[in-house]
Amino acid sequence: MRILVTGGAGFIGSEYVRTLLGVPGGGAAGVPAWKPPQVTVLDALTYSGNVANLAPVADDPRLRFVQGDIRDHDVVDRAVAGQDVVVHFAAESHVDRSIAGAAPFVTTNVLGTQNLLDAALRHGVARFVHVSTDEVYGSIADGAWTEDWPLAPNSPYSASKAGSDLLALSYHRTHGLDVVVTRCSNNYGPYQYPEKVIPLFVTNLLDGHRVPLYGDGGNVRDWLHVHDHCRGIALVQDKGRAGEIYHIGGGTELTNKELTARLLDACGAGWDRVTPVADRKGHDRRYALDITKISKELGYAPSITLDTGLAETVRWYRDNRDWWEPLKAANA
Template sequence: MKNILVTGGAGFIGSNFIRHMLEKHQEYKIINVDVLTYAGNLENLKGIANEQNYKFIKADIRDRKKIDDIFTTYNITTVVNFAAESHVDRSIEEPEVFLTTNIIGTQVLLDTAKKYWKVNPDDKYCKQYKPGVKFLQISTDEVYGALGSTGMFVEAMPLLPNSPYSASKASADLIVRAYHETYGMPVNITRCSNNYGPYQFPEKLIPLMINNCINNKDLPVYGDGMQVRDWLHVSDHCSAIDTVLHKGADGEIYNIGGNNEKTNIEIVKLIIKTLGKSEELIKYVKDRPGHDRRYAIDNSKITSQLGWAPAYTFEEGMKETIEWYLNNTDWIYNIVSGDYQMYYMKMYD
């Protein structure tokens, strides 16, 4: 059985990925490592906690000894690194935690993997690794910076991050690349567009607007609401990561996009219309510093070389997402009220 270390697996994308892998690949054991910050929620994995091929461990990826122990105990052969502080607004207020988690944490994982995977770890010139090992870094299209009214992000573009969050992710990507070039480590990097779907932390745009609409609260929209993003259903993202894990060429970067460019205000108005609310709930607020105007992903590399393509249209994906949040109001309440964090303090601290 192949043992896969998934870091940040209690978060939005990580938990969806674990569910995907357990459903599609019974031959793998998933070791989920998460420090359970505000965005990590074990309720996202309710129903699989006792699966034979799944194990949760509370740990910080910056804790070198703990990560080393995990590699030793579980004979880790693959790392899929989702673990990251990821909210741009929080990075503007507290950049240091983003730099230490997203950069140093990634380097700790790389160092540990190199130690256990190299055929001869004591030989600095050795670039041979055990068969079948891979380090997969989950990144973001925000590392490319912002686009004008035309054009799309391609993998060969320079990295021009504009926020502390995206700068920390760009730095992590470069470290992963350096471990491939210097040490020969088998790696891939994926850079995705904006995700949406079930289990997304409710400070993000789509779940925030759905929750506020349900409760007839103001819908805060930055600036004029005309920022453009390419939206990707989380299930499509998970299938793309699975594809890269199994088919990705060593050392390659793959952009993952949903082919759904929408302005923020379009999305807000779609949610309002679907829930039968009034556009009077919209409240335009001062734009955040360094707010990128437009992102758009060119995903032709992964589609042409690896045969992946998104399955969801934006319309069906949003319909399913809104229905999920309507049917899981307790999940939202537990997060908004902070009940889930009090549970973790009791159970895991």
């Protein structure tokens, strides 16, 4: 099977590539063992893309790396040609950056996705997996979103992802392209760029610095280990129904204040290291995904508890300063 992974040098995309190639036979626990998977990574290596994320599998002969932008027609056409499956992670994804400037989010997330879909259609790709986010739904006070919930994005980032979701599904309905869409809750784990909340807090605390807490700290998120997310995507790639949306969640909701308390404890720090800051513009209060569909249809269930996952993540950042210190220094 020939698999193109866009954004495969990013946080989640590189985990997917490592999952596919990191175990003899091309699989890991709970992941289909496609034999032999030939994996091509297409990544523009913008600030959050890092070839070091692929170091554990860099010497695998089944891996090919292409540096290129999904907005580039010719680059995409060459990368998609001959592929059986496209798994599309590539996106601008940081909400604060989208508030400061929306243009890269629109051009990459919407126009880049359209470029990939056109190429998949031209070259007869058998399946297109579009990886998205729970943020497209906006905010929910109680209960959990199901896959048929109306979209109501509140940030330029989430609006651009909602647009790309609708485009992907339209190519299935209009052209018959085999498209499946996944929407996930907040990811965490190793190799996450240190502007996101968990690696930002952990690396700051390890260095003796303070951490910023938005507003009253009451915003609620469901936390999903990146490996469980990639297991879910692999199940959707393998057995998901064309034209369908599948939620992938972690099953553990925390307020930002509760998460901060856990990270302080894990790093041996106290609340004196926390600086309250003004709330983010348009900050969604609560996210929650109903994962009944993927659980019943595909047998998905999160396997890494938040306690275990956070402890392993803090340990990884403590042991891998050579990975994150240059990234933080470059953006100081």
